[in-house]
Amino acid sequence: MSEPAIIQIIGLTKTYQVGDVPVHALRGVNLEVGKGEFVAIIGASGSGKSTLFHVLGGLTPATSGTVRINGRDLAGMTNEERTNLRKTVVGFVFQKYNLLPTLSAEDNIRIVRYIANRNTEFDPAFQEVVGLLGIADRMKHKPRALSGGQQQRVAIARGIVNSPAILLADEPTGNLDSENSAAVLKLMKDLNRRLGQTILMITHDSDAASYADRVVRMRDGCIV
Amino acid sequence: MLSVLAIAVEVTMILTLVGVSYGTLDGTANRARGVGADILFRPPGSSAIGLSSAPMSDKLPKLLMQEPHVTFAMGTMVQPLSGFDTINGVDLEEFRKLNGGFHYLQGGPPVNDDDMVVDEFYARQKHLHVGDTVELINHTWKISGISESGKLARLCVKLPVLQALTGNPGHLSQIFIKLDDPGRAQEVVDALRLKYPGYQIYTMEEFTSLLSINSVGLLRNFIGVVIGIAVVVGFIVVFMAMYTAVLERTREIGILKAVGGSSALILNILFRETLVLALLGSVLGIVLTYGTQWLMRHVVPASLVQETVYGWWPIATGVAIVGALLGAIVPGIKAVNQDVTEALSYE
Numbered sequence: 001m002s003e004p005a006i007i008q009i010i011g012l013t014k015t016y017q018v019g020d021v022p023v024h025a026l027r028g029v030n031l032e033v034g035k036g037e038f039v040a041i042i043g044a045s046g047s048g049k050s051t052l053f054h055v056l057g058g059l060t061p062a063t064s065g066t067v068r069i070n071g072r073d074l075a076g077m078t079n080e081e082r083t084n085l086r087k088t089v090v091g092f093v094f095q096k097y098n099l100l101p102t103l104s105a106e107d108n109i110r111i112v113r114y115i116a117n118r119n120t121e122f123d124p125a126f127q128e129v130v131g132l133l134g135i136a137d138r139m140k141h142k143p144r145a146l147s148g149g150q151q152q153r154v155a156i157a158r159g160i161v162n163s164p165a166i167l168l169a170d171e172p173t174g175n176l177d178s179e180n181s182a183a184v185l186k187l188m189k190d191l192n193r194r195l196g197q198t199i200l201m202i203t204h205d206s207d208a209a210s211y212a213d214r215v216v217r218m219r220d221g222c223i224v
Numbered sequence: 225m226l227s228v229l230a231i232a233v234e235v236t237m238i239l240t241l242v243g244v245s246y247g248t249l250d251g252t253a254n255r256a257r258g259v260g261a262d263i264l265f266r267p268p269g270s271s272a273i274g275l276s277s278a279p280m281s282d283k284l285p286k287l288l289m290q291e292p293h294v295t296f297a298m299g300t301m302v303q304p305l306s307g308f309d310t311i312n313g314v315d316l317e318e319f320r321k322l323n324g325g326f327h328y329l330q331g332g333p334p335v336n337d338d339d340m341v342v343d344e345f346y347a348r349q350k351h352l353h354v355g356d357t358v359e360l361i362n363h364t365w366k367i368s369g370i371s372e373s374g375k376l377a378r379l380c381v382k383l384p385v386l387q388a389l390t391g392n393p394g395h396l397s398q399i400f401i402k403l404d405d406p407g408r409a410q411e412v413v414d415a416l417r418l419k420y421p422g423y424q425i426y427t428m429e430e431f432t433s434l435l436s437i438n439s440v441g442l443l444r445n446f447i448g449v450v451i452g453i454a455v456v457v458g459f460i461v462v463f464m465a466m467y468t469a470v471l472e473r474t475r476e477i478g479i480l481k482a483v484g485g486s487s488a489l490i491l492n493i494l495f496r497e498t499l500v501l502a503l504l505g506s507v508l509g510i511v512l513t514y515g516t517q518w519l520m521r522h523v524v525p526a527s528l529v530q531e532t533v534y535g536w537w538p539i540a541t542g543v544a545i546v547g548a549l550l551g552a553i554v555p556g557i558k559a560v561n562q563d564v565t566e567a568l569s570y571e
Binding site (some may be wrong): 034054057058079080084086087088092094098099100101102112113116158173181 | 475476478479480481482483485486487489560561563564568
């Protein structure tokens with residue numbers, strides 16, 4: 001790693017309570033991701049990779065351990081602070097795209113700018129990104145009028161529109177056919193190379209993981 | 225859409241009740257003015273809107289006519305029927321002297337003791353024509369004439385007949401007084417109040433001003449109760465609509481929160497949506513009020529008169545907004561407290 005670690009995870013644990021039974025989803029995870037790195041976390045279902053995604057994104061709190069994002073410790077963050085983290089520091093790409101169905105592609109991206117109290121007009125640099133993602137002519141369409149691949153590209157645009165320090169992607173190709181999967185992964189690789197975007201991608205697919213600079217394997221809540 | 229309709233019904237309910245209250249009181253005031261008198265003389269203990277007995281002697285008008293500036297005094301007897309309806313006993317000859325008498329659209333004045341004059345609205349509501357009979361106060365009356373509305377009462381019969389039928393021979397409910405100079409009405413009222421202590425004596429202007437919602441405690445309380453019910457209805461409707469909306473949009477709320485949407489933003493969206501529902505409902509409610517007005521004018525023109533009371537539009541809208549916003553509080557709290565990861569996996 002040539003750059004300082006933008007993600008630092010030390011002894012991270014997460015335990016869910018299902019009824020009376022404690023479920024240990026993460027059992028002491030340690031990981032560092034450098035600025036500008038494209039890291040894939042690969043593991044089978046139930047390995048804890050999605051839980052790691054949720055903790056890193058500030059969507060759910062850790063049980064114990066330390067998680068530093070861009071130098072800020074997530075432990076002890078209030079809900080409001082975690083909300084602010086999601087506004088500007090972390091961008092998300094989900095397996096099911098998670099676009100707002102009533103808004104156009106353009107408004108799905110704009111609303112994230114609005115939430116972050118930023119100018120909702122796209123600057124030329126972002127217009128270029130939209131062109132790079134190949135969705136410039138689909139911006140006025142609602143999600144239901146877009147293919148899965150197009151929806152995921154819109155989701156990627158939404159994820160990076162506020163220039164977050166980290167883009168977290170949870171199975172971004174999980175709902176796509178192989179052709180669209182390859183296109184989306186290439187785009188993410190491109191964004192990483194051209195814009196220096198740090199990407200942490202969760203996947204169970206080794207082909208998808210092969211696009212990353214580094215692959216980290218998870219099993220039973222631990223990195224192996 | 226259903227929520228908008230329910231809020232509209234709530235607004236219509238308030239505006240219709242207020243409109244009917246105003247319409248009924250204004251109708252009574254207009255008919256009192258239509259008599260053409262300057263002073264109204266009523267028995268002790270009587271209220272502005274109702275007379276339930278005839279406790280004054282029919283010798284009083286003659287005594288009152290001896291007072292300075294009084295040119296004429298005419299007594300009537302009022303027998304309450306159901307609702308706001310009354311049947312009035314009047315000496316038609318005296319009534320003619322006071323204001324020229326009724327203007328008949330059909331038929332003419334009572335000739336026989338069983339004859340009755342009804343106004344055009346009562347006739348329309350009851351589908352009555354000259355020669356028809358109507359059963360009131362255990363007596364069968366024959367319609368001798370249908371008069372133009374706006375004078376004294378909707379139903380009038382011969383004074384002695386009504387007195388006898390109700391067991392009040394020689395008694396009156398109220399006396400209308402005509403002056404030589406209407407400008408001296410207050411002066412004469414003051415003098416009469418001194419001479420006849422306890423009697424309710426008003427200038428006609430003062431009497432008609434008493435026929436307002438604020439002066440009638442029962443109506444004021446009734447409207448208060450209806451507004452309270454309306455707020456509860458608005459609360460329940462919007463609570464259910466918003467609760468369902470929050471459930472249906474669990475995933476969308478999760479998405480907004482995942483991309484950094486704060487609790488304030490989520491509440492802002494819900495409350496703005498609620499406000500739009502309440503405003504649309506209010507506009508529709510106001511439009512529906514014209515529908516109820518049309519219905520009353522055509523179905524019950526004599527019993528219920530509904531006015532358009534513009535001053536109550538913002539009040540009814542305010543009531544709808546308050547009820548709706550109260551109803552949105554609990555769903556709003558539910559939305560704010562939703563777990564993001566659970567919300568994102570909601571199908």
